[in-house]
Amino acid sequence: MDHSDLPHTNWRISERARKLTSSAIREILKVTERPEVISFAGGLPSPVTFPVERMREACERVTRDAPAAAFQYSATEGYAPLREWVAARYSKNGVTIRPSQVLMVTGSQQALDLLGKVLIDPASPVLVETPTYLGALQSFSMYEPRYVQVPTDENGLIPEGLTPALTQDARLLYAQPNFQNPTGRRLPLERRRALAEFARTSPFPVVEDDPYGALDYAGAPLPTLLSMAPDHIVHCGSFSKVLAPGLRLGYIIAPEELHFKLVQAKQATDLHTPSFTQRIVYEVVKDGFLDEHIPTIRTLYRDQCEAMLSSLERHMPEGVTWNRPEGGMFIWASLPKHIDTMQLLEAAVAENVAFVPGAPFYANDADHSALRLSFVTVPPARIDEGIARLAKLIRERI
């Protein structure tokens, strides 16, 4: 957009706002709205998984049975029955999560903002995976931390890497153990045990961000860090990937001490998450609906993932590698080191195919030859066409 004709102000903005630059992903998404573009860029759940009919019925019930409460201001902590439902869902195998640990938030992106607000001072160290979720970097950066990258390999974060020297004075460790965005990696059981053990004595919280945990294709989830150390982990969950992201509904499970601070920060941030959306989601999930619904999402995404893996096998030249995700929405591919995926993206968009370059997912020292592929929004037939186009562009550069 050309701003030259717009009036200008001479208002001074904050240091943190000065550092804000336009997100590459955001600019890409604008281009890929054109229908002719086959986009593997977006992290958008497939809309065929939205349980529209149940949502409609829930709206009907909420507006009929409790309109005064659903449309009124409500408690910052969230709708009590939904908080109880969340606590009960995580209370199993001898683990008890208390409703008083649960804070409902406006999408789990808000969880990250609130955690940044309550835990990060300017220049304080924040530990992140290598690479890590771009949205977390965006949220935390508003509080101006110093990022420290934790060593990872193809199985994710390496707990032995959390040395005293690396973790000194840290305010939090942020991790996505399940089907991480962007790599699709799942942290193995032994590493989870080691990380939970670390959390038990750590002077800072381990934040387990888990938007994709329910999307394991085999339906055999690994235990969460929360279940291994329920009083020492901050767990962020979301309804975005199992119901619908447009409701913007997630939650933070945290020890009460931190919970109370998060509630105060949330009150200052937006008073509370919409009562109306919370009640709708409660109506949708309260009778066990997710347990029948989630397997249909898993099957769909597993098939889409298989389709993309087959296409990658079929079309990609030697020198390109990728992982085989056990769940989630993303494949992470590595190209020969001399190929810059940001430049590749420009060529790709000209050929009507899109992905997200890997570099923005690194807090420091980016890998410029990696890329993220989402396989959940494009139907299998177009997946093959898109991967073929992409492979051709890569082959030309090898």
Add this chain to the structure above:
Amino acid sequence: MDHSDLPHTNWRISERARKLTSSAIREILKVTERPEVISFAGGLPSPVTFPVERMREACERVTRDAPAAAFQYSATEGYAPLREWVAARYSKNGVTIRPSQVLMVTGSQQALDLLGKVLIDPASPVLVETPTYLGALQSFSMYEPRYVQVPTDENGLIPEGLTPALTQDARLLYAQPNFQNPTGRRLPLERRRALAEFARTSPFPVVEDDPYGALDYAGAPLPTLLSMAPDHIVHCGSFSKVLAPGLRLGYIIAPEELHFKLVQAKQATDLHTPSFTQRIVYEVVKDGFLDEHIPTIRTLYRDQCEAMLSSLERHMPEGVTWNRPEGGMFIWASLPKHIDTMQLLEAAVAENVAFVPGAPFYANDADHSALRLSFVTVPPARIDEGIARLAKLIRERI
């Protein structure tokens, strides 16, 4: 709540989170949930004003006609038709507001958080009215400003008080020109002109927070600051008081330069406001519904206000003064200086009547003998009973 039996962490929290203390209002509201309490404390709109039937129809239409879009991730700026509607509503009498100036937010409380994020550095001066909206102090305080109180009188902010010495290095001036929370004051036309003129050359924005503007009892609104200096004012609006607060929907109208920074900050904060609630509100308002709906709210609140004013006349002893609001939801009362309204509140709650003490509404140098009375949630018969109880307690202290 007794936390002694809960597990403790040794996690270090941020400086800003350390300064967070429990809100007095919040603690009060807990007590006043008991049905026997006549509460003039809450700023809750009367639920009889919620257009439930129209909301239900809107849900029906949105879930039928656009479920994939309504439940999907969407643009950070907000739903385009709603942004256009907002811009059109403010474009009149020769003033043009561009949709590109409009950012949809999760209640106008979020507007304040985003403005704090983008404008305030630690220790930078922020100008506020004396007293000012408590929620704004809570939002801005997360960014650790130094508050500077602008002189006010019974007509609100005094523009002549904005001297170079007082306003030096300020990052923003925050004001509620219409029926201010907590005082109910409306800024007169001449002062609006002076303030708009000030904004035109000011090196920082004048933020016009206007949740109550539509609630003028005579239906004769004074022009907004925005209409007087459309490229030099940041205007915050809300659907909370004219439709329903439980939807958490508001907007910021700002010059594009600042708008782009606010969009980036919002993306880091919660990605976007729920697509679903935005589409519902658009369906409700698009055909001019507010123009028929708002007068019914005005009439209701005017009658409730009259009822409270009559009760105050009838019961209050000499030495107690209050204003006659021309709109909005609040009356501001001043007691003899030796009465501390925080202590009075404790006695009042014991007699099952509640209000909000004035002190928390001051950034500095609080007046401890003022109090805020909301007249919108309690029916007239109970208003008289509540004011009688309160007057008795005050009389005992004079």
